[in-house]
Amino acid sequence: MGSILSQPDHPAAMTLLSGGQGNAGVLAAAASGLCSFIEKHGGDPDRILGMSGIDPEALSHPTLSLALPNYCQVLEEASRQSGCDNFGLYYGQQFKPQALGLLGYIGLCSATVEQALINFARAFPLHQRNSLIRLVDEGECYRFDYQVRHGAILCRRQDAELTLGMALNLVRHVMGNQWAPRAVHFEHPRPEHWHEHCKVFDAPVYFEQPCNSLVIPKRGLQRAMPQGDPVLLLVMQDSLNQLSRLSLRGELEVADDVRERVRQQLLTGEPVLDDVAEQMGMTSWSLQRRLREQNLSFSSVVDTLRRELATHYLSQHQLPISDLAPLLGYSETSAFSRAFRRWFGVSPRQWRRDGL
Structure with a gap:
């Protein structure tokens, strides 16, 4: 069968x-x-x-x-x-x-x-x-x-x-x-x-x-x-x-689509609004308007996704902390560390050590 x-x-x-x-x-x-x-x-x-x-x-x-x-x-x-x-x-x-x-x-x-x-x-x-x-x-x-x-x-x-x-x-x-x-x-x-x-x-x-x-x-x-x-x-x-x-039709798909495209761009560096908008077939202004309708902004989507990915990667203990910055689109480990302290109030090393 x-x-x-x-x-x-x-x-x-x-x-x-x-x-x-x-x-x-x-x-x-x-x-x-x-x-x-x-x-x-x-x-x-x-x-x-x-x-x-x-x-x-x-x-x-x-x-x-x-x-x-x-x-x-x-x-x-x-x-x-x-x-x-x-x-x-x-x-x-x-x-x-x-x-x-x-x-x-x-x-x-x-x-x-x-x-x-x-x-x-x-x-x-x-x-x-x-x-x-x-x-x-x-x-x-x-x-x-x-x-x-x-x-x-x-x-x-x-x-x-x-x-x-x-x-x-x-x-x-x-x-x-x-x-x-x-x-x-x-x-x-x-x-x-x-x-x-x-x-x-x-x-x-x-x-x-x-x-x-x-x-x-x-x-x-x-x-x-x-x-x-x-x-x-x-x-x-x-x-x-x-x-x-x-229920809302089509609205949350925009945010989901942006998150997925941002996630792909993070592997090559800092995500760019114009590039994401072009990939989605709209102007950057239109994309910003659609995100604002959901009380979001492009920068908040990037920041939230980075925060989620950071905790996910830190829970994978086989990954050295020094390898995480490029995975999150940061050119330097220091930039990642500053962002992490802003998110959680501790360093990535302390977060992993204390099992937060």
């Missing part, structure tokens, strides 16, 4: 890559209970949310949108500051489908477990942008694939483990906690406490794979969902579609 990607007339063909339409990032329902979970693991929610650029007020409104880079960053930051390396894994383990808001109820209101997976995959691009989600027919099994595809997101391990945990719980909601996938794949390297992943999924777990995936046996997937409701399902699907249409 091949992928349903090659079967466009297949009734279950729902492979989708979220693009220009949809909400501006990820719906805040994906962070349900996050603050209390951070506290449970000894972290400071206010500090972690602040460092990740997330307004705590937004988390109390499940249909508000969070920028996807900020969402992935808050999970990575929560893991680092709480000292819980498997934060996303454990957060996903306790994340019930109904906590996902509209997306979760689309799964719960489906007729069968199989249809829940199909509807979940179809609706996911309206719940979260810049992400690949697909259900691939492999004969005896389905392969549920997930991958963030956003050029500005460097660290996404915690998000991947959380999302596969959400999908796992959708199936276990009906099949019971004893149900297990055939196998689990993650694209990131094997973490130190990887045996915990085997316990949570109760299946073989493979790392450094092409995509994050659950391999789901088809046996038993025709079991009815206990809350199946075709009328409510249509209401939930329509609500998510309406929410998507009401």
